Amino acid sequence: MHSPLLLQHRRLLLIDAVSIDAAQQQSPVRKIIYAHPDSFTCIDTTRDFNQNKWLGQELKNTLIFFDDHTRVNALLAVLGCIKAPFFIILAANLSRIHSYFKRHILLPQLQKIADSQLPQRLTSATALSIVSRETPPAEQPSEVDNENLQAQLQLQRQLKQAGIVHLIGERGSGKSTLLGDFIAKLYLQPATASLSICLCSPSAAASANTLQTLNRRIAPIKINVSRETFQFCPPEKLLAALHSAELIIIDEAATLAKSLIQQVQQHVTEQKKKLILSTTIEGYEGSGQSYRLNYLSPANNANKAPACFIYLKTPKRFAPDDKIYQLGQQLSKPRKTRLYLPSKQVADGIFCLSTTQLRDYRWTTACFALLRDAHYKTTPNDLARFYDEPAWFMLNIQAGHLVAAIYAISEALPDDLPISAITRGTRRTKNAFTHQALIHAYGDIDKITNTASKFHVKPFAQSQILRISRVATDARYRRQGYATQLLTQLKSRAAAQGFDYLSTSFSASAPTTAFWLAQDFSPARIGLYANKYNHEYALLMLYALTSDSQAKQQLFSAYCARQLRYFSHDYNAAFFHSLLAAARQATPPPPGEKQLCLALENTTQYHLDIHWVLPLLADFVAEHRQQHPQLQSQLAALLTHKKRPRSQQQTDKAILVAVAQYLSRHQQH
Template sequence: MVVLSGCESWAMSLLRSIDVIHAALSTETKQNFQTFSSQVQCLVYGDSAIFPANVQRKRYRDKLGSESDFIIFVDSEFTIDAFAGLSGTLKAGGILFLVIPSRDEKLEQSLFFKRFYSLLSKMPSHTIITESQASVLPLHFDVDNPVKLSATSTYPHGCITQEQYSAVIAIKKVLSGQRKRPLVLTADRGRGKSSALAIACAQLMKEHEQDEFDIVITAPDVQALSVFYRQLKQSLNCVEQQGNTITFGKVKLTFMAVDQLIRSPIKLNLLLVDEAAAIPVYLLEQLLRSYHRMVFSSTVHGYEGAGRGFTLKFKKVLDRLCPQWVNLHINQPIRWRENDPLEQLVFDACLLNAELPKLKTTLAPQPPTYGKGSSVEKAEVLNKSNEPVFKVISAKELVADEALLKQVFAILVTAHYQTKPSDLQLLLDNPQVQLTCLYSSKNNDAEMLAVALLMNEGKGNNVSDADIRAIKHSERRLRNHFLPQSLFSHCGFEQAFNYKYLRIMRIAVHPQIQQQGIGAQFIHYIELLAKEQGVDFIGASFGVNPELLSFWLNAGFSTARIGFTKDKASGEHSALLIKGLVVKSKQEQQSFKRNFYQSFDYLLLEEYRALTTELVFLLLRQNSKGDVSALSERDIANVQAFSRGERLYSSCCYSLYLWLKQDLLSETKCHSTEVLQQSLVLVARLIQKHDSDSVCQQFGLTGKKMLNNHIKNYVHLRLNTAIN
């Protein structure tokens, strides 16, 4: 990397001294600039008027997996996710030019950049040039004779390294070997992992050209597969492509989204999951249960996804479901040489290689009782030597203690699948952010158990009346005010910005002690902190699934909103949960909850149609009895008659629907797995309004007659339970 610290016009004149870049920058139009050379690829990212960008600010991910010779990064916000992502496109011999107007000003403004610059200064491979120091770059490139540094094939099928060839063999063996022996292929960027998947697919497609043969590949986004598709077409030479399907002879290779594969399982010969670390583990587990010949490929030190979280959590699932699974890791880089200085800088600056410490002790504290905390109780708890200790840590403390910073981020990255480098930037530079940690004790050798990133939002955080008016008229969206903005815009809460909020952006427990009540206890401490700071609401937003929703509901939060669209990576709808901490905000919390359930049934028929039955069941269990329609005498008579086999389903289904909503709130409800499974059938049919064929397929029933008998038997059981 070469840092050019000075005005942009000076940097531009300096870069023109490089022949190949001069040829690019000399073009008069932006359109020509974007396609200046077929020989040399130069990416320009940022918001500079002097350096017209050819990478869209929000579409930089489209370039991931591609290759470039030069990158010019001129971004006033120093968007670290884009920086980290694009840096991986550089080939061996490539240079990343970072243009910053004033180094000293940037160092004063940003703790993140101060740390970044400190790491950079200690690495002699990189160069820093200031406007007062130099007028010419000591570099020369001939545009007509670019340096050829790309690796060449020395192994069969076009493989570049022995490790890549071994990966191709291992992928093919998944198909020829025994079922339920999935392969997990891991590597850092630039190791040829995606190309190995494509080469193996190409070989299989050639071998089965005359057979009805189906390969499906999935990923967080089809854009992430650009390298895969390019290599596949190169290896096959002649293919037909229509939409997301590539055909070679009778063989088909199709991209399908994860949620589609889970919702409607299909017959296939091989399933490939690329960038698996960016997909929640519970979704990967559902894939494992539905398909038996699979390859999971993932980046370990992900620039936007927790590779190690995937490694730790998913391997436990594999050990349980497929104990003979195979693991293969590719070490040797292909796009650049080993120990590449730019890769090392990005790893260190973004803490992508922060190693998770192993805990010496295993703790299993009991979750606290919510809603009864006070500052006095907090002091008593913290003084007990056998209780976890809650601390708030400032950004300055983190920058001054690299070991502490690495420890914090290692837990965040490992425990949360969507942690990004920008989270580190946010943690160090955003004054609205607070970092809280939970330690095993107050001793000097105490171990870090959990980490949470908290955002102060709403009243008292630089929101003007003009901002609120602009939001109301859909003219702008405020950064760092997600909770009040969402309540204002989506829930019609006109007074949203009159309250103070503490949003729990990230909460991560060390994987070694998860599922032991630590997270619940941590939430309790955060709530006490919020009360001390005069906060009205605490809240959170996340991709909703039954496990996560249960955690937040058990902590006293209630659902204010569920988004109408699904996240591309997880296939989940986002949920907004809120908890009031004072009398007035508690009343508003009940109002949000009531408003949510008033429209929930209606939205289940369209916007929420894809919600899982388990999730709908859990949500309905949180409704208030007073907000559920009472049963008339006729409804009760209809339900009783149906349970005795005296009425047809269709003639009394509305009465059954009203009865089920009441029954789900009954205190006598048995929580055994068997009864839960039985009630889910009724939720799917009566409340989600799924057709009988879909419900039968979902729950393994043979037909409509068996389905109606199931409903009748369940109603009869519950009526008798209520009587007894």
């Protein structure tokens, strides 16, 4: 019998370091770190916003620099990788923390967790000296605990029953260690000693625990695991390695593209092989919700290959009651609770609130909890935005419960941003997603339509847009019209505030698209490439709030319809036909030579994707077949109504350059 693991807690030190700078090598912090290079991991979240590179690793004493720019997801990703009983040192100039979320929500929680036996205001030198003095000695690798053994047996049993097993666990629940133990066990058994295994994860560092555990288990017995029987490969080499592997293990599976996992599943099913998909779905990476919907939902698995599921719920990296772990859970998965109504005058109904008003009512966390359950992209980063950034919140409250919510952002282009920078793709600005997405794809609409007086009421670049970023209804109250009530109210309120359009962007599925079409939104732009998390195309839709905006709304729909028709083999799902029907009212104006030449220039010399130009070229060739007969043969290799392979990029651009030169000469004559 193996005794259960004795789980410990991590210790947090919070440094209010006024002069601290992660880049200054002469700072007191840097001096101590350089004096003890093996004692600390130093992570700067003030400059490097993507800390997912640490996922799958186990860190000991860790110094984390943070400031107003630190993203909550990045901070939680690092905190989840630090094991007990080591120290976490958070260093920041607290007087320069101005974010409401960090100053009034996050920091007070961290200050409660920080080691109460030490002075509240530590200097960096004192803090690091304490860590050097009080860090426990390196522990010996523990024996396999009972839960790990049970999970190994379950894993082996379920692999026999089904070809695919999903290993799901919290961050730090021992998935990587379990995989290393399980692989070692296979090689220790005569029946599976020669089994060919392929291990895949986002990086070798992410599989460090698995590889170390495997080596630790088999090294004392001097088993020779050759390259023919075991190999690690990154995601980009996985498909090539499949033919030689009998068991494929994918760690951190939620971070891989859905299309890649689907190809692996198809291969495993057809060749009767075995597949283990290991991942965290309750974390902070932003991909766990998508994995849950695609692979763990009974509705989505009805017609798929048989699969089994193993859930690891107990953390192994630290104790379940570790306060830092509990804070991460609180920020990642807030509970839905009955709303606090600040006074008797606040009754049920529909509320339109600003960010500040939502904070004052103390409804921010409840709003985030609802939206988090409904959208796979909603992460703690959004919780910070809900506290910090200006936005519209439409809430439908019934019997003290938040049943539906809309989160919307005001968008406008700055006056000093040239339209050419958008069409070329050389500059981007915040809070103008809709403008930039449409102008970059289709060009300067106002120049294209300069002969049509009905478009000259207000330039599109000057329009005010309210973009609906999230909309959700509590699962218990769906199909009762609560979201529709909110949208109806939002339309009238936005029009009263002088907005020209409502917009929304989402992964285009049949039910979601049908909902927005029922709200009289029209398609404006369809993405060129499928989303890697759910393999669906991003769809941007518009709703004109003024009669003057309706003509351009129809024009964008016509451009979107042209894109759908040209690449009909890509957009071949049945519901795309409803999009075409919704866009049937308008046809785009015939493309002129100047418009086409500008699009060709933006593609060959700047950053416009060729697939925005191909439908335009096809329309131009069809419209001017008699005037430019040689263009049809010149473009035959391009105008195939199919996506162009990246390997042909240079050849395709050379053809476009030749076409642009031909049209330029024709204009001169």
